[in-house]
Amino acid sequence: MPNIKKKFSKIYDKYVEQIYRFVFLKVNSQEIAQDLVSETFLRCWEAFKDKKDIKNPRAFLYQIARNLVIDYYREKSKVVMVSADSAPLPDPREGLEEKTNKNLELERIKNCLSALKEEYQNAIIWYYLEGLPVSEIAHLLGKTEGATRVLISRALQALKDKVSEA
Amino acid sequence: MTEKELIAKIKQLRQIKPEKEWVVLTKEKILGSEPKIRWLGLFDYQLRPILAGALMALIIFGLFSVSQNSLPGDILYPLKKISEKGQAIFVSKSEEPKVKLEWVNKRLAELKEVALKNQTKKLATALRETENALAEAAKDLVKSENIAQKEVVEKAKEMIVKKEEIEKTLGVEIGGEENENFTKVLAEKLIKDLENRNLAKEQKEILEKAKKDFENGDYQEALLKVLELSYNNE
Numbered sequence: 001m002p003n004i005k006k007k008f009s010k011i012y013d014k015y016v017e018q019i020y021r022f023v024f025l026k027v028n029s030q031e032i033a034q035d036l037v038s039e040t041f042l043r044c045w046e047a048f049k050d051k052k053d054i055k056n057p058r059a060f061l062y063q064i065a066r067n068l069v070i071d072y073y074r075e076k077s078k079v080v081m082v083s084a085d086s087a088p089l090p091d092p093r094e095g096l097e098e099k100t101n102k103n104l105e106l107e108r109i110k111n112c113l114s115a116l117k118e119e120y121q122n123a124i125i126w127y128y129l130e131g132l133p134v135s136e137i138a139h140l141l142g143k144t145e146g147a148t149r150v151l152i153s154r155a156l157q158a159l160k161d162k163v164s165e166a
Numbered sequence: 167m168t169e170k171e172l173i174a175k176i177k178q179l180r181q182i183k184p185e186k187e188w189v190v191l192t193k194e195k196i197l198g199s200e201p202k203i204r205w206l207g208l209f210d211y212q213l214r215p216i217l218a219g220a221l222m223a224l225i226i227f228g229l230f231s232v233s234q235n236s237l238p239g240d241i242l243y244p245l246k247k248i249s250e251k252g253q254a255i256f257v258s259k260s261e262e263p264k265v266k267l268e269w270v271n272k273r274l275a276e277l278k279e280v281a282l283k284n285q286t287k288k289l290a291t292a293l294r295e296t297e298n299a300l301a302e303a304a305k306d307l308v309k310s311e312n313i314a315q316k317e318v319v320e321k322a323k324e325m326i327v328k329k330e331e332i333e334k335t336l337g338v339e340i341g342g343e344e345n346e347n348f349t350k351v352l353a354e355k356l357i358k359d360l361e362n363r364n365l366a367k368e369q370k371e372i373l374e375k376a377k378k379d380f381e382n383g384d385y386q387e388a389l390l391k392v393l394e395l396s397y398n399n400e
Contacts, residue, residue, distance in 0.1 A: 005197055012193050020184040034184065038192050045196050109175045128176040160172055 008048050011057045012041055018130050019061050025125060026069045028114060036072060040065045058132075059140055066122070112162035120155035127152045237276050238295045239288035263310045266303035267321035273299040274328040274340075281336055289336075297344045304348035307355060319396045322352055326390065346385060353380055353389040356396050369395055 019040055024033040043064050047054060054060050113121060119141065126132040126140065138148040167175075233245035250269060257265050273296040280292040329340050339345070357380060360373050376391035 009193065009197060012196075016189055016192075017183055021179070021182045024182055025179070030185075034188055034192075037184070038195070041192065042196050106175060106178055109172070110179060113176075113179075124176060128173050129179055156169065156172070159176075160167070160169065163167055163172065 004048050004051075008045055011044070011061075015058055015061055016041070018058070019065050021129065022062065022125055023065050023069060025110065025113060026121065027072065032072065036065065036068045039068055056136070056139070059136060062126075062140055108166050109159070109163060112159055112166055115162055116155065116158055119151065120158050123148070123152045123155040124159060128156070237280055237283075237285070237288055238273075238291040239280075239285070260310075263303070263306050264318045264321055266299070266306045267318060267325055270296070270299040270303050270325050271321060271328060274325065274332060277340070278328070278332050278335070281332065293338070293340065296340055297342070300340075300348045301344040304344065304351050307348070307351045310355070319356075319393055322389075323393045326386075326393070349385040349389050350380075353385050353392055356392040357388070360392060360395055365395070 016037070020033060020037050023036045023040070024030070027033050027036065040061055044054075044057070044061055047060070113124060116124070122141065123137065126137045127134070132140075134145050134148050134152070137152070138145045141148060141151070143151065229242065230245055230249050233240075233242035233249065236242040236246050250272075254262075254265055273292070277289075277292040277296050280288045329345075333340055353376070357373065357377055360369075365373060372391050372395055376388045376395070379385075379388035379391065
């Protein structure tokens with residue numbers, strides 16, 4: 001048990017920011033993001049305790065987080081893809097807002113990103129924001145590397161279009 | 167905005183970070199609470215047989231303690247006897263006559279209590295217990311080589327006094343054959359012991375009288391005399 005704890009602790013420290021960002025960019029609320037991320041790591045820890053073979057913890061965490069976000073929107077009957085205009089205002093308590101209030105352009109990108117379809121959002125977050133290798137994104141999306149490259153390219157183009165429109 | 171500028175802006179979203187306090191607390195909540203629960207479970211699991219054992223020991227100890235005040239015929243009385251016999255295991259051979267006399271005295275005390283409480287149903291059992299104790303004490307006295315110890319003499323004397331007192335109260339003779347045998351053995355042993363001792367003139371006279379009583383079959387009287395001598399001679 002102490003070894004598993006130690007191993008999980010390292011994984012938590014390494015990926016908690018990435019998973020938080022991933023969830024926050026989708027739910028746009030600090031409180032909801034915290035809840036979903038907590039649940040993500042709790043499920044991961046339970047899998048660790050059950051000695052499940054987790055070869056790629058990051059992919060595993062992203063997968064759980066993705067499912068939780070989908071479940072959250074399904075439950076709340078909310079639509080993931082919202083237009084930039086109707087995007088909810090960022091949580092007033094979240095640190096980013098304070099930091100980015102002066103940078104309207106960054107806020108605009110964030111809103112445009114959340115207005116993209118889920119597949120494009122993921123591709124942009126994973127490739128450009130977190131710097132995941134194409135092979136890993138392909139694995140996460142269940143696509144070939146070639147198809148993934150095309151998807152990343154299209155996703156960036158879609159975001160560029162959204163930003164121009166906004 | 168060029169593609170390059172857009173990618174640079176996307177990278178700036180890395181500023182989004184969870185609160186440090188929340189990060190620490192969440193980790194503690196996930197990892198910290200779990201082992202505690204597990205340890206508690208394990209502790210409980212390990213403790214269960216120990217607790218059950220301790221509880222059993224406590225119940226047995228309690229029953230044995232309560233049984234010490236029980237009287238013949240009571241449910242817990244056998245426990246009292248078991249407890250006595252258990253204690254006797256650690257007694258040396260030379261001490262056995264003293265212990266057996268002590269038991270006779272205890273049985274006599276119980277008999278007295280039964281009589282005083284007017285518990286007629288228990289009377290027969292109490293009498294039988296006393297007789298058995300007397301018979302057992304007599305057996306030990308026969309085997310014993312050295313019975314002229316001060317404590318043995320004192321206990322024997324105490325026993326005779328108690329017995330006489332109860333016999334008067336109840337109007338019955340305690341022991342019958344067992345008592346006669348016990349008195350005879352004890353008197354005989356003490357007479358032999360006194361014969362090998364240096365006695366004063368007066369003491370020799372009492373011993374002679376005791377011997378005559380013994381020859382005449384008055385073992386009780388003979389015993390009373392030698393007990394007095396043995397006690398004073400110590």
